[in-house]
Amino acid sequence: MLNGRTPSVKDVAAAAGVSLGTVSNVMNRPEVVSARTRERVERAMSELGFVRNESARQLRAGTSRTLAYVMLDGTNPFFHDVAQGIELAAEDADLSLFICNSNSRSAREEVHLDRLLQQRVQGILITPVDPSSAHLDELTRRGVPMVIVDRVRGADSCCSVSVDDVLGGRIAVEHLAEQGHTRVAVVGGPDSLGQVGERLQGAREIWQSLGRDPEDLIYLPTEAMTVAEGRSAGERLAGLPARRRPTAAFCLNDLLALGLLQQGIGAGLRVPDDLAIVGFDDIEFAAAAAVPLTSVRQPRQELGRAAAQLVLDEASNPDHRHEQLQFTPELVARASTVSRARGR
Amino acid sequence: MLNGRTPSVKDVAAAAGVSLGTVSNVMNRPEVVSARTRERVERAMSELGFVRNESARQLRAGTSRTLAYVMLDGTNPFFHDVAQGIELAAEDADLSLFICNSNSRSAREEVHLDRLLQQRVQGILITPVDPSSAHLDELTRRGVPMVIVDRVRGADSCCSVSVDDVLGGRIAVEHLAEQGHTRVAVVGGPDSLGQVGERLQGAREIWQSLGRDPEDLIYLPTEAMTVAEGRSAGERLAGLPARRRPTAAFCLNDLLALGLLQQGIGAGLRVPDDLAIVGFDDIEFAAAAAVPLTSVRQPRQELGRAAAQLVLDEASNPDHRHEQLQFTPELVARASTVSRARGR
DNA sequence: GAGTAAAGTTGAAATGTTTCAGTGAACGTA
DNA sequence: TACGTTCACTGAAACATTTCAACTTTACTC
Numbered sequence: 001m002l003n004g005r006t007p008s009v010k011d012v013a014a015a016a017g018v019s020l021g022t023v024s025n026v027m028n029r030p031e032v033v034s035a036r037t038r039e040r041v042e043r044a045m046s047e048l049g050f051v052r053n054e055s056a057r058q059l060r061a062g063t064s065r066t067l068a069y070v071m072l073d074g075t076n077p078f079f080h081d082v083a084q085g086i087e088l089a090a091e092d093a094d095l096s097l098f099i100c101n102s103n104s105r106s107a108r109e110e111v112h113l114d115r116l117l118q119q120r121v122q123g124i125l126i127t128p129v130d131p132s133s134a135h136l137d138e139l140t141r142r143g144v145p146m147v148i149v150d151r152v153r154g155a156d157s158c159c160s161v162s163v164d165d166v167l168g169g170r171i172a173v174e175h176l177a178e179q180g181h182t183r184v185a186v187v188g189g190p191d192s193l194g195q196v197g198e199r200l201q202g203a204r205e206i207w208q209s210l211g212r213d214p215e216d217l218i219y220l221p222t223e224a225m226t227v228a229e230g231r232s233a234g235e236r237l238a239g240l241p242a243r244r245r246p247t248a249a250f251c252l253n254d255l256l257a258l259g260l261l262q263q264g265i266g267a268g269l270r271v272p273d274d275l276a277i278v279g280f281d282d283i284e285f286a287a288a289a290a291v292p293l294t295s296v297r298q299p300r301q302e303l304g305r306a307a308a309q310l311v312l313d314e315a316s317n318p319d320h321r322h323e324q325l326q327f328t329p330e331l332v333a334r335a336s337t338v339s340r341a342r343g344r
Numbered sequence: 345m346l347n348g349r350t351p352s353v354k355d356v357a358a359a360a361g362v363s364l365g366t367v368s369n370v371m372n373r374p375e376v377v378s379a380r381t382r383e384r385v386e387r388a389m390s391e392l393g394f395v396r397n398e399s400a401r402q403l404r405a406g407t408s409r410t411l412a413y414v415m416l417d418g419t420n421p422f423f424h425d426v427a428q429g430i431e432l433a434a435e436d437a438d439l440s441l442f443i444c445n446s447n448s449r450s451a452r453e454e455v456h457l458d459r460l461l462q463q464r465v466q467g468i469l470i471t472p473v474d475p476s477s478a479h480l481d482e483l484t485r486r487g488v489p490m491v492i493v494d495r496v497r498g499a500d501s502c503c504s505v506s507v508d509d510v511l512g513g514r515i516a517v518e519h520l521a522e523q524g525h526t527r528v529a530v531v532g533g534p535d536s537l538g539q540v541g542e543r544l545q546g547a548r549e550i551w552q553s554l555g556r557d558p559e560d561l562i563y564l565p566t567e568a569m570t571v572a573e574g575r576s577a578g579e580r581l582a583g584l585p586a587r588r589r590p591t592a593a594f595c596l597n598d599l600l601a602l603g604l605l606q607q608g609i610g611a612g613l614r615v616p617d618d619l620a621i622v623g624f625d626d627i628e629f630a631a632a633a634a635v636p637l638t639s640v641r642q643p644r645q646e647l648g649r650a651a652a653q654l655v656l657d658e659a660s661n662p663d664h665r666h667e668q669l670q671f672t673p674e675l676v677a678r679a680s681t682v683s684r685a686r687g688r
Numbered sequence: 689g690a691g692t693a694a695a696g697t698t699g700a701a702a703t704g705t706t707t708c709a710g711t712g713a714a715c716g717t718a
Numbered sequence: 719t720a721c722g723t724t725c726a727c728t729g730a731a732a733c734a735t736t737t738c739a740a741c742t743t744t745a746c747t748c
Contacts, residue, residue: 009736010734018697019699020734021697021698021736025736034695037696051486053734054463055400055402055733056403056736057735059403059733059734059736061736061737074424075421075628077419077421083418097444099443100441119399120397120399142350227632259632261634284419285629288571288602290633290635291634353706362727364704365708376727381727397704397705400706402733403706403732403735404707405705405706406733
């Protein structure tokens with residue numbers, strides 16, 4: 001009778017000698033069906049190997065059981081930690097999480113968003129290539145619950161969860177200044193990235209308010225925030241004339257910092273004595289670097305978890321108000337800036 | 345007329361003055377509809393902001409447009425590289441990739457698989473917690489296309505894609521022997537992991553065939569394959585009496601190697617002179633470590649890509665035969681085993 | 689033992705697509 | 719003019735579920 005087909009509720013109903021509706025009740029409102037019938041239905045299900053068809057469920061019920069996260073860069077562990085936070089929240093809400101990766105390409109991002117719309121996901125979390133791009137407006141217009149992660153977006157057009165990047169820049173450079181450095185490099189880019197601008201701004205603000213010469217805070221732009229670019233920045237740094245060469249570097253993320261660290265050590269520098277390094281994000285590998293990296297910690301999982309909660313609220317709460325959540329970053333001092341003699 | 349509802353094909357048809365079937369044809373067989381009509385329908389679609397409902401499509405068409413990868417450990421970049429390879433293949437086949445993470449918990453893995461069955465995904469790629477667990481058999485029995493990634497499974501019950509781990513162990517230890525080391529530690533565990541057993545076996549085989557004393561190949565078991573466990577292994581290593589202390593370590597993955605490296609350097613060892621280190625996997629961060637890590641490279645992306653191709657074949661080719669693809673690992677020698685003086 | 693309330697079960701309608709047999713129109717050919 | 723062929727389009731059925739008003743059974747009360 002089933003001839004190969006995967007069994008449907010109808011088959012289960014027939015096998016258990018009840019109606020369709022009862023089978024459905026067993027799955028969705030078990031409390032309304034008598035224990036005896038329920039047991040009979042459940043046995044039939046497992047005997048037939050019944051597996052509910054989610055498409056049909058979703059079509060009829062009109063609601064999907066998935067959240068999606070479109071991450072910016074799959075090679076940066078930071079985003080996986082954020083994803084992990086989202087996943088935990090999704091697990092609590094009994095939802096599945098769909099993870100996509102735009103790899104910093106706007107076109108790919110758009111393809112993913114389009115698919116997600118077609119799937120009618122409950123909500124979309126995204127770290128966008130460009131927070132002001134048109135396809136994000138599109139989502140808002142459609143009323144799809146959306147939260148921007150680790151970026152902000154003009155106006156109150158949607159929720160966002162981020163970290164105070166200006167403050168992050170301030171505490172990084174303040175820390176270096178406290179360690180006695182008088183010439184500091186800031187490494188990162190491209191400055192079209194909002195965060196680059198803000199972290200740099202924070203760095204400049206504190207530098208100025210400490211009464212230092214702006215000339216002594218040297219911005220070293222990079223083309224991306226990768227390990228390779230960090231290495232290349234290190235080479236440029238080494239190429240500077242000794243009297244202009246900084247004794248410390250604030251890297252705008254940990255990948256850059258790891259690259260810089262590697263290049264520096266390879267070139268025979270002692271870290272932190274010849275060159276102190278501060279990173280940003282505090283990814284797992286920061287602490288695990290050969291010279292453990294001082295870094296400005298973002299609460300990565302927390303970021304994801306909070307974002308998921310916002311999107312769920314937007315999805316279920318009719319008088320949801322958009323919120324721009326901002327976390328406070330925090331300096332984690334390790335050996336890359338604090339030499340053993342001084343630090344302990 | 346639409347009162348807030350998201351528009352359906354029916355609405356588009358009405359707006360364009362054609363029938364349902366024609367709208368469907370515009371989407372699925374544009375060549376059978378005249379240019380004039382097609383254009384009219386397309387305009388109606390974009391005016392209404394129509395987005396195809398994937399659940400309905402899938403329900404009727406009986407086929408989903410997604411592949412899924414259940415990864416073992418989201419904190420290990422290795423798996424993200426594999427996922428990236430899968431993603432590329434999926435992109436080529438115009439499919440979406442659903443990424444789940446079991447975090448090495450069998451229960452979580454089962455939940456994910458169950459969900460994926462409900463979604464009727466086209467195929468499942470998985471790096472299982474335990475390749476012989478019952479819920480994998482379940483999948484095979486159901487006829488869901490499945491490929492085991494980076495593991496193997498008894499018999500020809502399904503496709504798998506892996507790397508020759510025994511060979512990997514051999515070349516790692518052979519390399520250390522060539523560098524003149526006579527006492528070598530093998531770090532990794534738990535040995536319930538198939539790979540641990542095989543890599544260790546390879547190490548022992550080559551050690552024996554080089555005529556070395558088995559006593560001089562010291563197995564240092566760990567509880568997991570993480571950075572933290574690598575550090576703790578380093579402490580145990582340091583605690584050994586000098587005459588039994590190895591001058592080289594073969595770590596069964598890069599995370600362990602990075603932990604060991606960090607601990608060693610922190611304790612004042614020179615790498616590779618006091619302690620040479622070989623890792624396994626060759627993740628991105630291996631090359632970026634302060635002492636770039638020698639590692640046994642697995643073709644990570646290629647692994648993922650090949651797995652995706654197998655699963656697609658199983659899904660679409662009626663006379664598909666299960667294949668156990670095995671890649672050959674390859675040693676990438678870097679500074680952690682080759683001191684500058686000798687190596688260049 | 690009749691009446692009533694509560695509990696349990698039913699079956700048809702609805703969800704948004706795709707598919708496919710069929711209807712017409714337009715055109716060429718004998 | 720009649721016939722056949724091609725082309726463009728139509729509309730009902732099917733997919734697997736959920737929902738809900740209506741119905742039946744059971745249990746309780748007086």
